[in-house]
Amino acid sequence: MITMEAVMEIPAVTAGSSPPWPVAAMAPGSxxxxxASCxxxxVGLFVAALAARIEVQPPGxxxxxxxxxxxxELLIAxxxxxxxxxxxxxxxxxxLLCRAGGLARLGAGGERRLPVAGT
Incomplete structure (x- = not known):
């Protein structure tokens, strides 16, 4: 079955920028x-990614x-x-769907990734 999933790219977290709530430990760029299974x-990681783009005086x-x-008015992740x-x-x-360069073979996690001809 083919499905579309909303995904967020995990941002790099710098020392001292951790939010005041629990966040999942995931590799930056994943x-x-x-x-609903989050x-x-x-969920804390997603909110932290949104919060990283707004101005809150530390320690918020x-x-x-x-x-x-x-x-x-505009939240971006x-x-x-x-x-x-x-x-x-x-x-x-x-x-890779969102970039003009096309798709590349990544092969992470044992999943097959689709290449696009000419890339």
């Missing part, structure tokens, strides 16, 4: 699938961060849509 710390409490997020075929275990990476 993808977090955003769906654990609390994965959870309430200050949430209030700033709610007041912001790096990500997109990832296409997955569960029958063939093929994944079309969201980062």
């Amino acid at each position: 993808w977090l699938v955003l769906d 654990a609390d710390d994965q 409490s959870r309430d200050e961060v949430v209030n700033a997020l709610l007041a912001d 790096p990500g997109g849509l990832q296409v997955r075929d569960s029958t063939t275990a093929t994944v079309v990476d969201a980062r």
Whole structure:
């Protein structure tokens, strides 16, 4: 079955920039699938990625961060849509769908990645 999944690219976290709530430990540049199966710390990671792009004076409490997020008119997080075929275990990476350079063979996680001719 072919599905499309909303994904967020995991940002690099620098020392001293950790939010005042639990966040999942994931490698920068990897993808977090955003769906109902997300654990609390994965939701925390998503909110932290949104909060990293707004201005909150450190050390911002959870309430200050949430209030700033709610007041912001435009929230941006790096990500997109990832296409997955569960029958063939093929994944079309969201980062590659959104760039003019086409698709590249990544081969991470044992999944086959689709190349595009001429790239």
